Each structure stands twice: as C-alpha cells, then as structure tokens.
Amino acid sequence: MKFEEYRRYDAVGLADLVRRGEVSADELLQTALRRLDEVNPKLNLLACDLRGRAAALPVPGNAPLAGVPFLLKDLLADWAGAPTACGSRMMQNHIPPYSSALTEAYLRAGLRIFGKTTLPEWGLMPYTESEMYGATRNPWHTDYTPGGSSGGSAAAVAAGIVPAAHGGDGGGSIRLPAHNCGLFGLKPSRGRSSFAPALGESWQGLVCEHVLTRSVRDSALFLDIAASTQKGALYACPKPSESFSDGLLRETGRLNIAYWQEPWTGGGNDEGTCAALADSLQLLASAGHVLTEESPEFAPPEILSRAMLIIVAGETAKLAHLYRETYGKDLHYSQVEPATWAVLVQGRQISAGEMCWARDVLLAQTRAAEAFFNRYDVLVTPVCPRTTPKVGELAPGAAQQRLSRLLLGRLNLGRFLARNPLIEQEGMKALHYAGYTLPFNMSGSPAMSVPLYWHNGLPVGTQFAAAAGREDILLRLAAQLEQIRPWADKTAPL
Numbered sequence: 001m002k003f004e005e006y007r008r009y010d011a012v013g014l015a016d017l018v019r020r021g022e023v024s025a026d027e028l029l030q031t032a033l034r035r036l037d038e039v040n041p042k043l044n045l046l047a048c049d050l051r052g053r054a055a056a057l058p059v060p061g062n063a064p065l066a067g068v069p070f071l072l073k074d075l076l077a078d079w080a081g082a083p084t085a086c087g088s089r090m091m092q093n094h095i096p097p098y099s100s101a102l103t104e105a106y107l108r109a110g111l112r113i114f115g116k117t118t119l120p121e122w123g124l125m126p127y128t129e130s131e132m133y134g135a136t137r138n139p140w141h142t143d144y145t146p147g148g149s150s151g152g153s154a155a156a157v158a159a160g161i162v163p164a165a166h167g168g169d170g171g172g173s174i175r176l177p178a179h180n181c182g183l184f185g186l187k188p189s190r191g192r193s194s195f196a197p198a199l200g201e202s203w204q205g206l207v208c209e210h211v212l213t214r215s216v217r218d219s220a221l222f223l224d225i226a227a228s229t230q231k232g233a234l235y236a237c238p239k240p241s242e243s244f245s246d247g248l249l250r251e252t253g254r255l256n257i258a259y260w261q262e263p264w265t266g267g268g269n270d271e272g273t274c275a276a277l278a279d280s281l282q283l284l285a286s287a288g289h290v291l292t293e294e295s296p297e298f299a300p301p302e303i304l305s306r307a308m309l310i311i312v313a314g315e316t317a318k319l320a321h322l323y324r325e326t327y328g329k330d331l332h333y334s335q336v337e338p339a340t341w342a343v344l345v346q347g348r349q350i351s352a353g354e355m356c357w358a359r360d361v362l363l364a365q366t367r368a369a370e371a372f373f374n375r376y377d378v379l380v381t382p383v384c385p386r387t388t389p390k391v392g393e394l395a396p397g398a399a400q401q402r403l404s405r406l407l408l409g410r411l412n413l414g415r416f417l418a419r420n421p422l423i424e425q426e427g428m429k430a431l432h433y434a435g436y437t438l439p440f441n442m443s444g445s446p447a448m449s450v451p452l453y454w455h456n457g458l459p460v461g462t463q464f465a466a467a468a469g470r471e472d473i474l475l476r477l478a479a480q481l482e483q484i485r486p487w488a489d490k491t492a493p494l
Helices: 011-019 025-043 051-056 101-108 151-158 175-181 216-227 271-286 301-327 338-348 352-373 398-410 421-433 438-443 471-484
Strands: 046-049 069-073 112-117 164-169 184-187 208-213 256-259 290-293 378-382 447-455 458-465
Touching (some): 025 051, 025 112, 069 101, 069 151, 101 112, 101 216, 151 175, 175 184, 184 471, 256 271, 301 438, 338 421, 378 471, 458 471
Parallel strands (some): 256 378
Antiparallel strands (some): 046 112, 164 208, 184 447, 447 458
C-alpha cells in the first residue's frame, strides 16, 4: 500500500480494509514503518522502536481495530517486556513485567503497537524537548513545537504515520498538542478508564489517558475500548446508555453553549487565538446553537496556579521516594534534568497540610463545573492563550539550567528555600500556557480540542467542555463540526 492511499483512511477505515481482505495487516504495518523512517529524522518523535514485537503480534479477525498500526506514549502505557522510560534517565533501564489495563485493551482491539513516542521528562512540561530524546518538532513547520506532553504522539498522527496514537492529559497534554498539530484531541472524564495494575490514580486524579486522532469516529471507538477498563478505575464515572460510537449516529440537537475568552490562570490571548475563537463562535451560531458568554465559578488565578504547582511538585518529589523503595538508594540530581530536579526539590518543601489544601482546591473545581453544566450543555473556549511556540521558546535557557543544577543539585541549597523563585517563574509560564485546559483536569470534566482554524500556516484548536460523563455530547458536536468544516484531509507539508 502506498502512503498516499494509507493516509486517506482513519483507523476505522483501515480496519475495515483488513476485514474485507483488501489489504493485509502486514502491508499496513510496513507502510507505517516506511513513513516513520521517512519523517522521523525531521521530527524526532520516536522514543522506542518496537517494530520487531509488532510484527509478531497476532491479528484477531473479529477485533474492532485488527491490524491498525499504533503508537504508545512512553508514559503510563506499560507493555510487558518493553521499556517504559518516561523520558528520563532515571528510568532508562526500566522494563515493566506487566502491561497496563489500557494497553491490554488496545491489544485485544487488534492494534499493532510498533513503538513509543517522545515526551518531556515525566510529562512535566507543555513542550516535548527532553535531554534524553532531544526536541520533537511540529510536522506543520519544524521550527515549531508540537507541544506536550503528548508531543511525540501528536507529531506521529499529524505526519500520517498512524491514524491515532495514545496520549495522556494532566493539565492539557492531549489538547495542547492537538491544538498545535491540527488534530482532534479529547480528554475523557475522570474515571473513564483505569490505571491498573500499577496505579489507582495519577497526579491526584488530574491525569486521564486517551488518544489523538484525525477523525472523531476514531476517538469515539478508542473511548469505547478505554471504557472497557473502567471497572478497575478508582473514581466513579457515569456509564453511557450506549457505546460512544453508536452515540455518534444521533442528532446533535440545538445545544445551550456558553463561551469564555479569559484564561483562568491569568494573562491574555494573542491575535490568532482571538480570531480562532470568533470564527468558532460564528460556526456554532450558524449551526443553530444558542450562545451565552459565561464562565464557571472556578477559583481565582492565584489559587488555581498555586494548587497546581503544589500538586505537580509533590507528585514529582514522590518519584524520589519510589526510586529509593525500588532500588534501595537515593536518586541523584544528575539522573534527571535540572528543571525536573528543581520541581522535585520544591516538592520536598511542601507540607502535608499544603498538599491537602491543594487537593481541596482540585475538588472544589469539580463542584464549580457541576453547577455550571447544570445550566449549559457545553462550554467553548480557546485551547491555549497563544498560537504554537517555536522549539525552545517555552524552555528555560541553558544558563538558567546550569545555575539550577549548581544551586539545587551540587550545592543542595534547595532545602533552604520554602518557595523557589526560579520554579515560581517557570511554573507560571507553563500555567499561563495551559490557562484554559487545566481547570478541566481539576474538575474531572471531559474537554476536547477541535481543529477548526489555521493562522499563518499553523493550526489553532478550539476547546469544548461538558459535564462529567458527557463525552457523548462533545463527540456528537465534534462530528457535526467535522461535517461542516472537515479537517482530516489537511496534510502537513513535510
């Protein structure tokens, strides 16, 4: 199969070709691998090459996605016997003896997993530029970042290597790369899938796993697959009355939609962001939906930002405890990047009381979202206050990293800082970038990035959110927008 033909199909379409015998699973895998080998030198999106394992996978004929090539993000999605490095030198020799419940569900669905994609170390940053892998680049323009933390997966789908790839979202890490790369990216409701057997939750319940796709129907089917693991989830999540795929067959109806255009962590929007939202609102109005300007009563910017910093720093500090429990020795600062070590050191200064306070803030946003979605079907916002940054634009400079390594690593002065000004500065930069996305990780609400607009040759997503458990509303709305303004045929100029 030639790439030009392969690229025209989504995952559902490719699986249908295999079932009808029009193409073999091996042909699909070889086409994906040829495309990977062609574009990966330009994009640097592959963390681990597993093509040998993929070739040996069986292709169950009755599976919904039998034979479809697929990539896992190199975080959370363990596959027994394959490395999970999490983008970090501290994990470079880690080979999990088990598969995650979600990976097992993907394998049962017939997917042929042939690699793992790049991410920032431990998924901490909204850009994919790790010391371990190097910088991953955006297929639409290689001077720009695909975002993070699911940047490698976004680049792989945007480049046409696979029709869908696994991602995780703890503050926007599916939606932000989808926004940057012109993809459909849905963050599911909290509890929609399980982290078993290794974890009950990730980042105090902020993280959800799903996929980045070109088509809405692919996302719906993958959500049905993920939901098959829901019985093992820590959090309760309303189960739909029908599959998400079947739900796409229903009419969207006239929706009561609120919109908001001020980032909840402060700051403002750039020109491309404003233009994209205005265009999306016009599109929604022309489709007959009712629009009202209103926001949920989320906490003030300083409260949201402080709580997020505390949770992320505390969870990063936990890595050092887990390392000692596993290996019987202390983690050394040289085993992680300077920015990660700085966050880890800051996490060690956080009291149990502060962590409990941050958890209460998180849960309060759940109540705020619930009250809001009792009045509205959907909330629409920008995905991000700005259009796609260039590679290196969001990262701390080399001099700052060297200073951080000296002061917090070699000299170990972090124990004297209750609040590290370097962390506060860099943290606020990341939090402003995720100012529209992270409240929905706190609330547990589903939210999606839909690629409806292009600005200066780069895609700009629009975010839509709904009540917990109501991914069905979002998927139907996305399918309607996909019909009105198709995006899947747009091809990155590689």
